[in-house]
Amino acid sequence: xxxxxxxxxxxxxxxxxxxxxxxxxxxxxxxxxxxxxxxxxxxxxxxxxxxxxxxxxxxxxxxxxxxxxxxxxxxxxxxxxxxxxxxxxxxxxxxxxxxxxxxxxxxxxxxxxxxxxxxxxxxxxxxxxxxxxxxxxxxxxxxxxxxxxxxxxxxxxxxxxxxxxxxxxxxxxxxxxxxxxxxxxxxxxxxxxxxxxxxxxxxxxxxxxxxxxxxxxxxxxxxxxxxxxxxxxxxxxxxxxxxxxxxxxxxxxxxxxxxxxxxxxxxxxxxxxxxxxxxxxxxxxxxxxxxxxxxx
Numbered sequence: 341x342x343x344x345x346x347x348x349x350x351x352x353x354x355x356x357x358x359x360x361x362x363x364x365x366x367x368x369x370x371x372x373x374x375x376x377x378x379x380x381x382x383x384x385x386x387x388x389x390x391x392x393x394x395x396x397x398x399x400x401x402x403x404x405x406x407x408x409x410x411x412x413x414x415x416x417x418x419x420x421x422x423x424x425x426x427x428x429x430x431x432x433x434x435x436x437x438x439x440x441x442x443x444x445x446x447x448x449x450x451x452x453x454x455x456x457x458x459x460x461x462x463x464x465x466x467x468x469x470x471x472x473x474x475x476x477x478x479x480x481x482x483x484x485x486x487x488x489x490x491x492x493x494x495x496x497x498x499x500x501x502x503x504x505x506x507x508x509x510x511x512x513x514x515x516x517x518x519x520x521x522x523x524x525x526x527x528x529x530x531x532x533x534x535x536x537x538x539x540x541x542x543x544x545x546x547x548x549x550x551x552x553x554x555x556x557x558x559x560x561x562x563x564x565x566x567x568x569x570x571x572x573x574x575x576x577x578x579x580x581x582x583x584x585x586x587x588x589x590x591x592x593x594x595x596x597x598x599x600x601x602x603x604x605x606x607x608x609x610x611x612x613x614x615x616x617x618x619x620x621x622x623x624x625x626x627x628x629x630x631x632x633x634x635x636x
Contacts (some may be wrong), residue, residue, distance in 0.1 A: 352564070415507070427490070
């Protein structure tokens with residue numbers, strides 16, 4: 341994959357996932373129900389394109405890799421359950437900044453489990469981007485009560501997403517993208533169905549607009565955003581993909597300003613600049629890493 345195509349793909353994926361928090365806030369539904377229908381509809385749409393040849397692809401995996409695939413799906417389900425629920429208790433900016441700390445968990449996991457070295461430039465980029473996110477949402481920190489619970493749920497989402505990306509990087513080497521994301525999205529939906537049963541979340545009675553938002557949530561941030569990130573995991577190390585996700589707070593902030601009339605502060609612009617600098621610095625070293633393929 342060429343550098344220009346890589347950057348364009350990462351940009352499109354980041355733009356797509358930036359819509360997630362906005363669509364979730366617009367949907368008038370229980371968080372667990374929203375998470376379930378996001379994954380269920382995504383898997384349903386992908387089924388006709390993914391089921392053919394799936395059995396043959398899965399037979400190529402070892403028993404250990406099958407277990408990792410199942411774990412990946414469960415983690416994705418827990419990620420969406422915790423993160424989407426966090427939006428009920430805290431602000432969009434606070435939730436998004438915390439869940440976007442996943443590159444730190446990815447980086448630590450890669451170093452400890454896969455013994456992969458993180459370059460100095462990527463590490464500096466991660467730190468700059470994180471500082472930028474803290475600046476953007478600094479006004480949300482220090483709030484007690486429900487905000488603390490929302491922050492904690494977003495942190496759980498970040499940990500699960502980080503491990504999910506790391507596992508995806510490993511599994512994508514032996515699985516085609518659609519044959520990886522379809523079982524993972526399906527397993528996530530099953531995991532969320534368990535949450536639906538435990539918390540007795542409603543499955544029906546939603547308005548037509550809410551059903552539309554469920555569909556948009558499946559199409560834009562999931563099938564375009566997450567699926568594109570998963571595709572790129574075959575060519576780029578997981579923590580580099582995760583660093584790009586740090587751009588999500590910028591997109592979410594812009595969309596929130598337009599849709600909810602939440603006008604960004606000067607700190608948002610300054611923090612956003614640091615995030616972009618951090619992403620650029622981290623990705624500027626992609627070509628020098630062996631894990632980036634020259635051709636798709």
